[in-house]
Structure formats: structure tokens, C-alpha cells
Amino acid sequence: MLTEEKIKELEIKANNxxxxxxxxxxxxxxxxxxGPLGMTDIFTLFYFHILKHNxxxxxxxxxxxxxxxxxxxxxxxxATMAHSxxxxxxxxxxxxxxxxxxxxxxxxxxLPFVENSSGPLGEGLSQxxxxxxxxxxxxxxxxxxxxxxxxxxxxxxxxxxEAIMFAGKNRLGNLIAIVDRNNIQIDGFTEHIMPLEPLAxxxxxxxxxxxxxxxxxxxxxxxxxxxxxxxxxxxxxxIAHTVPGKGVKEFERDYKWHGxxxxxxxxxMALKELKDTGARL
Amino acid sequence: MLNxxxxxxxxxxxxxxxxIPIRKGFGQGLLLAGEIxxxxxxxxxxxxxxxxxxxxxxxxxxxxxxxxxxxQNLVTVASGMAAMGKIPFCSSxxxxxxxxxxxxxxxxxxxxxxxxxxxxxHAGISVGPDGGTHxxxxxxxxxxxxxxxxxxxxxxxxxxxxATLALAKTGKPAYLRLAxxxxxxxxxxxxxxxxxxAQTYWMPDVGLAQVGIIVTGSLAYxxxxxxxxxEAEGIKTKVINLSSIAPIDAEAITILAKETKxxxxxxEHQIKGGMGSAxxxxxxxxxPAPMEFIGIKNLFGQSGxxxxxxxxxxxxxxxxxxxxxxxxxxxx
Numbered sequence: 001m002l003t004e005e006k007i008k009e010l011e012i013k014a015n016n017x018x019x020x021x022x023x024x025x026x027x028x029x030x031x032x033x034x035g036p037l038g039m040t041d042i043f044t045l046f047y048f049h050i051l052k053h054n055x056x057x058x059x060x061x062x063x064x065x066x067x068x069x070x071x072x073x074x075x076x077x078x079a080t081m082a083h084s085x086x087x088x089x090x091x092x093x094x095x096x097x098x099x100x101x102x103x104x105x106x107x108x109x110x111l112p113f114v115e116n117s118s119g120p121l122g123e124g125l126s127q128x129x130x131x132x133x134x135x136x137x138x139x140x141x142x143x144x145x146x147x148x149x150x151x152x153x154x155x156x157x158x159x160x161x162e163a164i165m166f167a168g169k170n171r172l173g174n175l176i177a178i179v180d181r182n183n184i185q186i187d188g189f190t191e192h193i194m195p196l197e198p199l200a201x202x203x204x205x206x207x208x209x210x211x212x213x214x215x216x217x218x219x220x221x222x223x224x225x226x227x228x229x230x231x232x233x234x235x236x237x238x239i240a241h242t243v244p245g246k247g248v249k250e251f252e253r254d255y256k257w258h259g260x261x262x263x264x265x266x267x268x269m270a271l272k273e274l275k276d277t278g279a280r281l
Numbered sequence: 282m283l284n285x286x287x288x289x290x291x292x293x294x295x296x297x298x299x300x301i302p303i304r305k306g307f308g309q310g311l312l313l314a315g316e317i318x319x320x321x322x323x324x325x326x327x328x329x330x331x332x333x334x335x336x337x338x339x340x341x342x343x344x345x346x347x348x349x350x351x352x353q354n355l356v357t358v359a360s361g362m363a364a365m366g367k368i369p370f371c372s373s374x375x376x377x378x379x380x381x382x383x384x385x386x387x388x389x390x391x392x393x394x395x396x397x398x399x400x401x402x403h404a405g406i407s408v409g410p411d412g413g414t415h416x417x418x419x420x421x422x423x424x425x426x427x428x429x430x431x432x433x434x435x436x437x438x439x440x441x442x443x444a445t446l447a448l449a450k451t452g453k454p455a456y457l458r459l460a461x462x463x464x465x466x467x468x469x470x471x472x473x474x475x476x477x478x479a480q481t482y483w484m485p486d487v488g489l490a491q492v493g494i495i496v497t498g499s500l501a502y503x504x505x506x507x508x509x510x511x512e513a514e515g516i517k518t519k520v521i522n523l524s525s526i527a528p529i530d531a532e533a534i535t536i537l538a539k540e541t542k543x544x545x546x547x548x549e550h551q552i553k554g555g556m557g558s559a560x561x562x563x564x565x566x567x568x569p570a571p572m573e574f575i576g577i578k579n580l581f582g583q584s585g586x587x588x589x590x591x592x593x594x595x596x597x598x599x600x601x602x603x604x605x606x607x608x609x610x611x612x613x
Contacts, residue, residue, distance in 0.1 A: 065364075067361075107392070108393055108394065109392075109394060115364065116360075116361075116364065116389070116393055117388065117389070117392050117393040118388075119388065120384055120385075120388045122353075123357050123385055123388060123389050126353075126354050126357030126358045126360070126361065126385075126389075127357055127358070127360050127361035127364065127389055128361060129354075129358050129361060130357070130358040130359060130360060130361020130362040130363070130364065130365070130369075131361040131362070131364055131365050132361075133346065133358065133361070133362060134322075134361070134362045134364075134365035134366070134367050135365060137322070137343065137344065137367075138365070158353065159353040159354060159357065159385065162349075162351035162353055162354035163354050163357070163358075165349070165351075166348065166349070166351065166354055166358065
């Protein structure tokens, strides 16, 4: 049940996580800004409302599995995990530095709490499918869900479509994919680089249940996930329409922020804006 | 003489020596591994009978997954299954897996440390009539360069069966290289097999060997044959079967080089980056010795019978003998 109070709580949490993302990127002096800010609301909703997990017992066997496919948005993964209690928030400052657990792209050997190492695109959905398939073999497919967070840009990869075709064939009802439909990739807008539309129709044609949702509306997102959980006869994809760089007006909808970190001055500007927003919540 | 301790096939030199494809040993081993451990699962990219997974798929249909012609998805789905405690074996032809999906193997299996077993069938020139596109001559190089991956290239179907059973128990990523053609049976059920251990299959009746021959895969039979003929000509050799290319038995290789001070490597693979290169890496650091390499010399293959191709690309008994004689002249 997602009450108004809970939504308010999530909004405050997401604002704090966005501030952590800016701080860690400024400190790291490199990394990705647009994707992490755009996916913060979805990560927040999952880690603080949807996911069956236990930060005090991260290897709990019964947990849901969350596979992050586009590993380059890991600042939001790390920040959300830290805010949920997996490790100290202070550790976020070590992002991308020598000896850190918070590698530039997630590596399970360094941070075993993540379900998969990632970075190279188009590989996460397949791994999530393998998990969902194994759970079905072991008759655990009704007791938990396998989630995959992926980007729209990585749908350029052939591996993604091999995976989409396979999951449709196998009617993996315990699998829920969330596509971060932010319309940007490194070289520009997705529809200029390699058009994906009609995206929903494509997934539907591969025998998926498709839901389109506003990616910053907690209530709508939560309803979409509840609907996806009820669809047993096929896998569900939630195409979440997000704003890249969400929360900082200067960064929003500008593909140039895909792969760079804010300077110290840009970071201060962003933090001020986020703190002002936070004060109004 | 054949190493009496290893209980090798006593009929190896008979003209009617039993011949079985190496890949069949994998199929039988996988079935046994599946009976031993219910977590063993099999995934195939539309080549189930060809890669001999049908023994498993017929016995355990619910643990067999047909992936279609999609090698990238083949190994990445396997990675996800391994994350949930499964022991996946994924098979295709070696040119496609690990050929086409190498980065997926690197990231989601080797780097991600998931115990997936990549099974590359139809490796080597002896694939024959299908021609160059289907003859994997680069797969040992592709896989042995990856950290955290065992690379095994069995010499016959019995060793392939043992290797499959052993790999099911390691808890780590692996590559198993298989040949398509019927291959003479060299070993017996009693012959020892251990990942990371080389075995001396042929040795002089008395005294020290003058040349060490190190072989991997289906050419082991020809290497032993060459050694026997060389003995009749008065040249003493030792033949080591290096089926475990990674981890590599550096100790056995170094001891052989100290004894012989001259080494010939034999493999159905590009000379560049293959098993011979792995041996050279060991020797250069531990006990440098002159080497000759039997293998593919920077070329692609073509159609033909396996025997025609092995002779054409100079990997036959005659060629191994010539390499031994040449390296003898280069001894320091």
C-alpha cells in the first residue's frame, strides 16, 4: 500500500539520493550524470517499497533479484544501496577511486551485494532471464520476482532482442523488465541514432505484456509494478518515461550529460537546486 | 613405450583401434553429471544432437533449454542460471561460442565469476567438409587469455567424459574444446585425469628422452604414433598429453624441458596464441629451450576430409617427426 505519507517519504529520500549522486560524481571527477538522476525515483521506489530484500542480511536467499543491465548508471545504484543501509553513505565518496568497492562499473568481486557485474550493454536482461528460468525449475517462481533495469539505448544491441524473444517464448511471468525510456544515448537522441519506436509494439510483438508509465510518478509506477506482478502468463516490460538529469534543470533532457560528471561549480549549483527542492518537500 | 602406469589403450597401435568422436564422450559425461547433480542444466543453440546434448535432453527434458540460434543469449542466460545455483553447460560450435559471444563470456561469466561451462564442439581443422567458416582455430587463444577460466582440450572421448564430470564439480567457469570427427581411443576408464595435471603418455624404454613432445586434443594419437616410429629410428622422445591448458602444469613442462632441452608442441589450432604459445610462456620464464610448433600457420582452413586437411596443413605423423628432427639440430 503506497500511502500519501509514504510517497512524501519517498520524495524526500529520492531528493537525498540525488544529492549523494551529485556529491559522489563531483568527487570522482568522472562518471555518468543524466541516467542516475533520471532513474533515482525508480530506484528509490524499489529499494524502499517494492523489493523483498534485507540490507542487514544482503545474501538472504529468499530476496528478490534486481539485475542492473546498464551498469554505467551505478552511481544511483550505489547511492540507493548506501541510503538503504548496505554500506556507509560516506563510502560513496570513494566512487571510481583506486581500491574502492564502488568500481566505475559494478563488479561483484569488489561489491558482492550487487547481483551481477555489468557495464557492457545488452547483457542484463539475459541474466535476469536465466535467474527467472532457474526459479521456475526450482518452483520458486511464485515466491519472488526477478527485476531487470535496463536503458533504452542498449536496445540497439542484438543480444537484447535475443533475450526478449527467448523470454516471450518461455512465458516467464516472474520476470519484470523496466526500460529507462529517457530518449538519450551518448551520441544524441535515440530516435536520431537508431530509432526504437514503436517501442511498445515491438515488445508486444515478442509476446510481452507492456505497460507505459510516467517514470517520476511514484503512484503510477507502483500501480504499474503491481499490475506486472499480477501477469503470470507472460513477462512484463514497464517502459518508464523518464527525464534524463531529472531534478537539476541545467542537466535535464540534454544528452551531453549522459557521460560526464559535474565540475565543482556545476555540482554546487546542482546541490543548491536540489536542497531548495528538498526544503519545499 | 606407452606409460605403463597410466593404463592406456593396449590396442592403440592396432589398425582396427576403436574410434569414437571426442564430442560423444562429452555427451555421455554430461548425462552422468546430470544424474550425479540435479543442479546440472544444459543449454544449446540449435545443435543439440550435433553437440551430443541429446543424451541429456532425452533423460532430463526439464533441465534442458533450447536457445535457438542465439549464442550471445546462450551464455548470458547460463550466467543468470548459475547465479541461482545451477551448473550450466552451454554448447554450440566453437566458432560461434566462444567465437561470436566472447565478450559476453568475459563479462557475465569470467569477470562475474559464474560457474558456466562453455562447450565448443567442432573445433580444429578436422571438422572437414564444412570448410573454413566452421573450423575453429582460434578458440584456445580466446579462452586461455581470460582470467578465472579453466581450458580443457581432451585427447579422446573417454578423457572428454572424465573432463566433463570433473568440470561439473569445480564451481568455476570453464571452456571444454571438442572435435567432431571419430578419434582413436588412447585412454581407458582407468587412465587418470585431473584438471591442471599433464600426463606422460609415451616414454623411452630406458634412459632419457632427447625431445619432449607436448600435445593437446585429437592429435595426441598422431603424436604417439610419431614417437613410436622415431623410437624405431633411434630417437627417444617423451609425449605429454596437455589436455589441461589452463591451469597449465608448469612443473611437468619444465621438468620435461630440463630432461630433453628440446620441445615440439602439437595442436589443431593457430600456432599464434594456442597451447604451444602457453608452453613457450612457461619455458621462457623457467627453462628456455628450442621449440618447434605443429599447428595452423596463420591461415584459414578449407573443405576436405580430416586426413587430407591434417596432411595439407602439416600436422600429420610425418610432420611431427620432421619437427622432432629439426628441434634436435637446434639443441643448445
